[in-house]
Amino acid sequence: MKPENQVAARPRLLNERNMHYCPGCSHGVVHRLVAEVIDEMGLADDTIGVAPVGCAVFAYNYIDVDWIEAAPGRAPAVATATKRLNPSRLVFTYQGDGDLSAIGTAETIHAANRGENITIIFINNGIYGMTGGQMAPTTLEGMKTSTTPYGRRPDLNGFPMKISNILAMLEGTCYVTRQAVHTPASVRKTKAAIRKAFENSMAGKGTSVVEVVSTCSSGWKMTPVAANKWMEENMIPYYPLGDLKNE
Amino acid sequence: MGKIHGAVEIDRERCKGCDLCVTACPTDVLALQKAEVNDRGYHYAYTANPEACIGCASCATVCPDACFKVWRWKD
Numbered sequence: 189m190k191p192e193n194q195v196a197a198r199p200r201l202l203n204e205r206n207m208h209y210c211p212g213c214s215h216g217v218v219h220r221l222v223a224e225v226i227d228e229m230g231l232a233d234d235t236i237g238v239a240p241v242g243c244a245v246f247a248y249n250y251i252d253v254d255w256i257e258a259a260p261g262r263a264p265a266v267a268t269a270t271k272r273l274n275p276s277r278l279v280f281t282y283q284g285d286g287d288l289s290a291i292g293t294a295e296t297i298h299a300a301n302r303g304e305n306i307t308i309i310f311i312n313n314g315i316y317g318m319t320g321g322q323m324a325p326t327t328l329e330g331m332k333t334s335t336t337p338y339g340r341r342p343d344l345n346g347f348p349m350k351i352s353n354i355l356a357m358l359e360g361t362c363y364v365t366r367q368a369v370h371t372p373a374s375v376r377k378t379k380a381a382i383r384k385a386f387e388n389s390m391a392g393k394g395t396s397v398v399e400v401v402s403t404c405s406s407g408w409k410m411t412p413v414a415a416n417k418w419m420e421e422n423m424i425p426y427y428p429l430g431d432l433k434n435e
Numbered sequence: 436m437g438k439i440h441g442a443v444e445i446d447r448e449r450c451k452g453c454d455l456c457v458t459a460c461p462t463d464v465l466a467l468q469k470a471e472v473n474d475r476g477y478h479y480a481y482t483a484n485p486e487a488c489i490g491c492a493s494c495a496t497v498c499p500d501a502c503f504k505v506w507r508w509k510d
Contacts, residue, residue, distance in 0.1 A: 189442050189506040196495035196505035198446075207500060211477065212453030216499025372459055372496040405453075412453040 199223040201232055201252045208246060212412020214402030215244055217369040218311060221379045222282070223251050225386060235278040236270050238263040241291075242284035243318045244311065261292025264299035267306040271389075278386055280307040285326040286316040289351040296355070303360025303394040307385040310352065310397060313404040314423060321407035325349040328426055333407070348426060352399040356432040362394035364433040368401045368424065370416040377429075393435070401427050437510035441490025445480055446502040452477035456494035456503070462487040465494060 201223035209215045226235050235253040239245055241260040248255035258266040263281035271279040288296050288310050299306065315333055316322040322335040328348050330339040340348075356364040363385055367378040378400055385396035401423050403415035410418060443464065450473060457465045457480060466483035473479045480502075482488070490507025 190508070193490075193506045193508040194504065195490055195507045196492040196503055198501040198504070202501055206449055206475075209499065211451035211499075212455055213499055216501070217497065220499075220501050369497075372491075372493040375496045412455055413458050416455070416458075 199227060201227050202250060203252050205249055207250055209243060210406045212403070212405050212415065213243070214313065214369050214400065215311060217375060218282075218309065218378070218400055218402075219247065219250055221369075221375070221382055222280075222309065225379060225383045226251075226253060226278070229278075229383070229386060231278045231386075231390075234276065235280070236274065238267045238270065238279070238281040240281065240283040240287040242287045242316075244282055244284060245318070247282050261287050261290070262295050263287065263292065264304070264306065264308060265295045268299050268302070268304045271304055271306050275305075278307075278390055279305075280309060280386070280389065282309045283311070284317065285310070285312045285314065285324045286319075289325045289349055293351075296351070297358070300355045300395045300397065301358045301360045303362075305389050305392045305394065307382075307389045307396045307398065309382065309385075310399040311402050312399055312427065313402040313407070314348070315404050315407040317404045317407045321404070321409075326351070328422060331422075350427065352397055352432055355395075355397050360394050361397060361433060362435045363388050363396040363431075364399075365397070365431045366399040366401060366427055366429050368419070368429055370403070370419060374429070399427075401429065439489050440508055440510070441488035442485065442506045443482055443488060443490075443494060444504040445482070447479045447481075448473050448475070449500050449502045450477060450479035451475075451500055452479055453499065454480075455497045455499070456480055459493040459497045461491060461493060462489055464488045
């Protein structure tokens with residue numbers, strides 16, 4: 189096995205710590221993609237990430253770039269200040285659906301509406317993973333969670349929120365896309381989307397949003413393989429993959 | 436045309452036994468250990484059928500914990 193024949197390895201910017209995520213968690217894949225893209229763009233010393241509150245709260249422990257930890261939901265507001273003060277840096281937030289579409293709805297929508305030159309990476313697994321599998325705004329109709337044990341009822345709990353579609357309608361966003369990381373092909377597409385979003389941020393084109401439809405095998409109480417299958421059959425029909433806006 | 440060969444190396448202690456690589460592998464190279472576990476108690480993935488590997492790196496692409504090193508070469 190010659191070194192020149194190597195086609196895959198652990199990215200340089202992903203450090204040696206073992207991630208705390210559950211087996212099969214989509215966060216690990218997206219972390220790796222972020223680390224790979226930053227390194228490929230040569231921005232390892234010029235990137236500031238904003239970590240959310242949620243399972244990805246420890247993102248700063250795993251990817252070796254500069255990080256700021258924001259209060260729940262406030263990552264886009266923190267990223268706004270960071271990018272305005274450091275316009276030459278790549279500034280991105282990494283948020284889950286509880287953080288972005290519930291607690292931080294206002295910050296997210298207004299940062300996108302102002303067209304801040306940041307990238308928002310949005311992990312949508314339809315549940316509050318870290319706190320014990322409660323219903324999130326993105327939870328599907330009929331989906332059982334610890335706070336909707338008989339399934340989500342629209343008359344009682346409202347409808348699942350397609351926040352990326354809302355963000356795509358705003359003038360300030362330049363690129364809004366929805367991807368997934370359940371197959372090798374979808375992982376490659378997500379990587380290309382993250383790259384495009386980061387390039388847009390560096391070119392000052394406005395806010396880029398990369399939604400990644402993800403699994404939460406612990407919260408959904410499934411094996412990782414079954415969770416991927418369930419996601420394909422239930423999540424993706426409601427949250428169809430593809431670019432929502434590309435300007 | 437030469438035959439394509441591949442090889443994978445798995446970081447056994449980092450593996451959490453999620454089974455995603457086993458499902459993603461198109462040539463059934465990988466399997467999870469049935470009896471043995473690593474230091475953290477997971478049934479880790481191993482190369483049950485290494486000769487079949489074509490070095491497509493699908494396993495490395497879907498692995499959430501970046502456990503894989505993959506090589507590919509032609510005769």
